[in-house]
Structures are given as structure tokens and as C-alpha cells.
Amino acid sequence: EPEVTQTPSHQVTQMGQEVILRCVPISNHLYFYWYRQILGQKVEFLVSFYNNEISEKSEIFDDQFSVERPDGSNFTLKIRSTKLEDSAMYFCASSVERVGETQYFGPGTRLLVL
């Protein structure tokens, strides 16, 4: 069964460093998303992406964050200058359609900023 994959599974970085989290969505899906979950808290929406542009973003997704689909299969989340509070589990998700369709989540990347 097709699934969303994410790399790396864990990343440790120093505050102020740039990180790139990678995702490979399910191949026939058109909509892509990033969410994050700070330890012990809710899963929070960051951004959605369709047709090579951001469709919607949350207030969390500030200028430090960017997303890109550099080729036909990868979808990346870049954090330019990491802060301690960026430590979280980051989930990529994808869906075939936009409204009313299941979003399939990847296993997540656990990011620790020291």
C-alpha cells in the first residue's frame, strides 16, 4: 500500500542552524501539508501546498519557514534559523483532493534544537 515517507526520522541541530525536512508524498496525490506536534500538545497545521504554491498557512508558518517541491516526488520544509521552540515532531501529509478527502500522514521527523 502506498505511504508517505519522511527523512530523517530524527534530527538534532544547534539553535540558529538551518534544517531541511524531507517528505515523499503518495505518488498520485496533489495536495501536500506540513503539521507539527510539540511534545504533549496537539497536532498543529503549518502549511498546505498545491500546484507549486502555498494554499494556506498558519500563523506559526512565519518567514523562518519555507516549503518547496524541488522535483516530481519530494516535498521539503526548511527552517532557516532554528529556535529552541521549533523542537517538535514534524509530520508531512498528502491527499488526492482538497476538501473532504483523507490526509495520509508520514511517520514524522523528530527535530530537537539545542
Added chain:
Amino acid sequence: SQQGEEDPQALSIQEGENATMNCSYKTSINNLQWYRQNSGRGLVHLILIRSNEREKHSGRLRVTLDTSKKSSSLLITASRAADTASYFCATDRRGSNYKLTFGKGTLLTVNP
């Protein structure tokens, strides 16, 4: 306002018993989805119920949706130790066509 609030926050039952988890939300939705998360792992999609549906089944799972009360319930029948996980509801809010809004989840422990 909080969207997608589950209760109880934690539930502990014996294997073989049924587990019922509830979710309430505040705004109109397109659909509601239930996800499961094993400790520190990814989110696994369980079931999606659309706003015009009232009940849906998938194996041992039964989901109901009451849009007049803005609430949903997830019933797991004949629970197994392997069902131990956190369960989240997530709503796809009308007017916001892309994002899912998650609740805090219910931690279900099934004791063998």
C-alpha cells in the same frame, strides 16, 4: 475557540471491553476524521465521516457524527492490547479548505 476536543483525556479498559471516545467541535465542518498515534510515532488514519453522514463502520470501529450537537464518537469493540494508543479527531472546517484541526486526543490503554 477549541476545535476538536476529545474526552475522556485518558481511558483504561480491559481487553475485550468496548472503548468509546468522544469529540466535540465548535464550527461547521466538511468532514471529521479519526486518527490513531502510537507513542511517539506517526498518525494512522482510521476513518473519515462526512458532514452528511451519521454513522460509519470499519471493522471493529464505529464512528457516529451528530452535527446538531457538533460531536462525534469513536467506538472500538472487543478491544485488544494492540489498540493501546492515542486517538485524535480532526476536523476539516468549512471555509478552510485545506487544514485539519486536531484535538488533544484520548489516551487509550487496553490492559491484557
